[in-house]
Amino acid sequence: MKRIGMISSLLCVLLCVPGIARAQTTASLWNGTTAPSPAQLDPDTTAVEVGVRFQSSAPGVLDKVRFYRDPLAPLTRCEVHVWSASGALLASSVWVGEGGPHVGWVTLDLYPDIPLAAGTDYVVSYFxxxxxxxxxxxFFASGYSAGVLSVPAGGGVYAYGPSGTFPTQTWNHSNYWVEPLVKLAPPETPLFARAYPGNNAAAVRWDAASGAQTYSVLRATSEAGPYQPVASGLTRTAWLDTSAMNGVAYFYQVRASNTYGTSAASYRAPVTPAPTAYSLWQTPAPSGVFASDDTAGVEVGVRFKSEVPGIVDAVRFYRDPGAPLEKRVVHLWDAQGVLLATGVFVGEGGPGSGWQTVDLYPDVAVQENTAYTVSYYAPAGGYTVTSQAFVISHYVQPLHVEADGGVFAYGPEGTFPTLSWESSNYWVEPVFRVR
Structure with a gap:
């Protein structure tokens, strides 16, 4: 685009005051009571759509768009538009140009109002x-922020053409002085609250709520309440209640909060604490398996995550009755391959066939949503395997294995397994406890 002259972005930073530098119910990019400075009236007379790409870090409602009209600008009809990041037109409004009080900042109501999701790109523009x-x-040579609103570097956009042309081009990091006016709102209600029993403990889990800054957990011993807060200021989406007692029925609810308020409570999550062990499979013998005729030394295992914090204190694996009768060492690794714990199984016949449980030393505390691997070393091969078992993710709450989560590594005992083959399952699993 053709320009009269180059304006220093540093000068812009010094002279332009953000419209929101503190908590308030309406967010904007600039102070709409004074003329932008420095700014110029562009001599370009070609029809053009000009605007700004922005996002909000908190959910809100976009109900107005404001733009600056120079006193020397033509008295023409202008249309404002709101777009998704992909160019879908979400709302529009029309201003019929006239003189008098409509010189300077012009504010237009939108039809309809647009709910804004936190952390999502939108564009507001006018024709x-x-x-x-x-x-x-x-002006936008670098990123710009004002409270919860932000504009990326090069966020000023334009498009030549008829009204309603989605603006995507940029020129010289220009700012066209168009801005959203966003009514800020409390966060959404947390969804899918669930709780898992442990030994004199309960782990509570919920899905992240849009716009949440912190969470609080409430507890009752009756579904009808009353519910009392037992944790607040949480920034994670899982919490371990170590004050719960075995045999007592509890009901949990979760609320989300941000600067602008607190959400409604989530649906109730019931649980009765008791010593509980969690594993990936609940079958006495896996089906569709065979003992591999591979005779090379190999480490086989599974990469898993838990949706709540807890401990892994043992590893289970399935030993085919025809497998070699040898010592097998089990391992627990973090995502980077750091060995966290080991255990030793001494192979023998008879009752030593089938599922084997090997205690780990030491017990390992694991974090939610974090990848770990459990495995065992088969020095003469003969491991149990099922191909195509992990074509898709496998869930047994609170544990899950992502697609291709069965892993192996040839080499000496203690080689971190990272390879996968035909989405195979080697029938190895953690023994996980909330506490």
Whole structure:
């Protein structure tokens, strides 16, 4: 786009005051009571759509768009538009140009109001049928933020063409002085609250709520309540209640909060604490398996995650009755291959066939949503395997294995397994406890 002159972005930073530098119910990018400075009336007379790409770090409602009209600009009809990041038109409004009080910042109501998701890109723009828009070159040479609103570097956008052309082009990091006016809102209600029993403990889990800054957990011993807060200021989406007692029925609810308020409580999550061990399979003998005729030394295992914090204190694996009768060492690894714990199984016949449980030393505390691997070393091969078992993810709450989560590694005992083959399952699993 053609410009009269280059304006220093540093000068813009020094002279332009953000419209929101503190908590308030309406967020904007600039102070809409004074003229932008420095800024110029562009001499371009070609019809053009000019705007800004932005996002909000908190959910809200976009109900107005504001743009600056220079007193020397043509008195023409202007249309404002709101777009998704992909160019879908979400709302629009029309301003019929006139003089008098409509010189300077012009605010238009949108039809309809647009709910904004936190952390999502949107574009607001207006159509100048005879050009002559207000512009500051170099303003968006770097990212710009004002409270919860932010604009990326090069966030000023334009498009030549008829009204309603989605603006995607940039020129010289220009700012066209268009902004959203966003009514800020409390976060959404947390969804899918669930609880898992442990030994004198309960682990509570919920899905992240849009716009949440912190969470609080409430507890009752009756489904009808009353519910009392037992944790607050949480920034994670899982919490371990170590004050719960075995045999007592508890009901949990979760609320989300941000600067602008607190959500409604989630649906109730019931649980009765008791010593409980969790594993990936609940079958006495796996089906569709065979003992591999591979005779090379190999480490085989599974990569897993838990949705709540807890401990892994043992590893189970399935030993085919025809497998070699040899010592097997089990391992627990973190995602980077650091060995966290080991255990030793001394192979023998008879009752030593089938599922084997090997205690780990030491017990290992594991974090939610974090990848770990359990495995065992088969020095003469003969491991149990099922191909195509992990074509898709496998879930047995609170544990899950992502697609291709069965892993192996040839080499000496203690080689971290990272390879996968035909989405195979080697029938190895953690013994996980909330506490």
């Amino acid at each position: 100048a049928p005879q050009g002559r828009y207000t512009v500051t070159d170099g």
